[in-house]
Amino acid sequence: MEPHPGGLLGPAPQRVGRLVFLNGTPSAGKTTVAKALQAELAEPFFHLSLDELRGGYPRRCWSQDHGGVLFRRVLDGYLYMLRDFLLLGHDVIPEAVITPRMLDHYLGLFEGVPVLIVAALSEPPVVSAFERLRLRKAE
Incomplete structure (x- = not known):
């Protein structure tokens, strides 16, 4: 995959970005890991969860x-x-x-990009507790 030839407002990028995919069940701690990585890495990394993007639609649309x-x-x-x-x-x-x-869909879409897939794992009781908290916050 080649970098974009140039943005509307800026010069062409020197390289294709790097991808660190956090993979795991809901409430496994992916967002916490992402924020910790952002705090520790010297280079800036963009983070946006799918849940944040889904929040652009009202809850009734999902039901x-x-x-x-x-x-x-x-x-x-x-x-x-x-x-x-x-x-x-x-x-x-x-x-x-x-x-x-x-x-295969993910790997094909990001072919040519340096990809690291990180498994975010938690014990089932911990995931259940965080999921209950997350659902309460959404209400």
């Missing part, structure tokens, strides 16, 4: 998303947005739940 059509469109938009950021030279730390069925 009406029978068949997951809206979710798949938002997921594709998220992945293509990340790809464009990479092509413009940004280093990116996204979050995902990459299932085995979707792995």
